[in-house]
Structures are given as C-alpha cells and as structure tokens.
Amino acid sequence: MSSFFITGTGTGIGKTLVMTALCRQLKASGKTVTALKPVISGYDPKDKNNDAALILKSCGLAPSPALMETIAPWRYAAPLSPSMAAAKENNPVDMQALVKFCRDHAALASDAVLAEGAGGVMSPLTENETMLDWMEALGWPAILVGGSYLGALSHMLSAFEALKSRGVRLQALVVCESERSTVSLTDTATATERFLPPAIPVVKLPRIGGKDALWKNAPPIHWICE
Numbered sequence: 001m002s003s004f005f006i007t008g009t010g011t012g013i014g015k016t017l018v019m020t021a022l023c024r025q026l027k028a029s030g031k032t033v034t035a036l037k038p039v040i041s042g043y044d045p046k047d048k049n050n051d052a053a054l055i056l057k058s059c060g061l062a063p064s065p066a067l068m069e070t071i072a073p074w075r076y077a078a079p080l081s082p083s084m085a086a087a088k089e090n091n092p093v094d095m096q097a098l099v100k101f102c103r104d105h106a107a108l109a110s111d112a113v114l115a116e117g118a119g120g121v122m123s124p125l126t127e128n129e130t131m132l133d134w135m136e137a138l139g140w141p142a143i144l145v146g147g148s149y150l151g152a153l154s155h156m157l158s159a160f161e162a163l164k165s166r167g168v169r170l171q172a173l174v175v176c177e178s179e180r181s182t183v184s185l186t187d188t189a190t191a192t193e194r195f196l197p198p199a200i201p202v203v204k205l206p207r208i209g210g211k212d213a214l215w216k217n218a219p220p221i222h223w224i225c226e
C-alpha cells in the first residue's frame, strides 16, 4: 500500500487536477484508490465541481453530501486559508485528529491512498501550524504541483527546500502549465529539474481542455505513484 500527499506551490495551481488524474488512472490500472481532501475551504456542498465532488467522481463515485463529508471532514465555507476560515467559523483543525484521520484511512486501504492538501506547502492550517507541519507529522511522500508562469521556478524550488528541511520526501514534481503562461512548459520543467536530485521525476502537465473532461484528458502520470 502506498500513500501520497498532493501539495502545491499555492492555491489554484492544479493539485485537484493532478489528484483526479491520478485517481482515475490508478483505478483504470486495476488499483483501488482512497482519495481524501481532509481540509477544504471555500466549500459549497451544492457546487458539483468542488474539490471533494471532483475527487469522488474521478474515483467513479457519485458525490453525495455524506460521501463528501466522509472524505473532507474539515469543511469551511469561507474561501480563505484554513486557519482564517476556521477562526471565522470557530472550528479549528485539530492536527492530531487530522493525522489520525489520514492514518486510519491508510490502515484500511489495500493499494493507494492520496490526500490533497489545501493551498500551498506553507499555508497556515491552524494559528501556529502549516501544511508542512501536517506533512511532516504524517510522513507520506509528497507530490508537489507547480506552474509554468514567470516566477514559478523560485516557488517550486522554495517549496522543495521547505519539504526537504522537514524530511518530507519528494516523490515527484508535476509542472502544470499555467493559463496564458508566457514561459514555455518544457523550459520551466527542464530548468527546475537541474536543481533537483536526479532521482526525482519532473512531469509536465500541459493545458488540457473541457471543464468536465479535464482529468479524462490528462497524460499518463499514475506511474509516479509506483
């Protein structure tokens, strides 16, 4: 059984796209997948394309409110960092309970477990803890998602250094082509790769079309979970 944490350099970068592509492809290759979005902000249960709904659909499950609540126990309506949203809703994330939630799912899983973070590597989760603290406590290898916009190189390498500083192993870097990027995806991936240890795969994810078809059109990336 393998467990991976999908993190990113920030919000809106492509984490859910990568998650859903991985879920779909792992399932298609005959694996069972447990997919979690434990902490979600900006959550609207009626939005058919909220992260929890997209993730469930990519696992071949109908996104009922009960199932969304199962994979995303810490839900916040405000589109803010979890720490800010939790303060507004007076419902802080309990790190110990969060780590236990992930581990309990991993204990029951037979093949792959994927958990998507919220925001970027250093997004605040509580008043004094970040996503990085969560990843460190969990100890799962990370799949880092970055972009190809001007400035993305520094963001990806900073995120890598932050992960390394806490002993979080980087399983792969996925460079997700940014919308209207002025920098080439291949050049960005090649430049980033030079600064990473050679064993870490750098995967290019080009722009892919069709709102609902997005994850269906992703190139094969499930091998990064092997």
Ligand SMILES: Nc1ncnc2c1ncn2[C@@H]1O[C@H](COP(=O)(O)OP(=O)(O)O)[C@@H](O)[C@H]1O
Residues within 6 Å of the ligand: 008, 010, 011, 012, 013, 014, 015, 016, 017, 018, 176, 177, 205, 206, 207, 208, 209, 214
């Ligand atoms: N390579 C891509 N091609 C097309 N659309 C993309 C791509 N990467 C991200 N998107 C779109 O950008 C938006 C933000 O991506 P998402 O995966 O939700 O980011 P995150 O989970 O990091 O917040 C979504 O609408 C998603 O479909």
Ligand SMILES: [Mg+2]
Residues within 6 Å of the ligand: 015, 016, 017, 051, 116
């Ligand atoms: Mg997301």
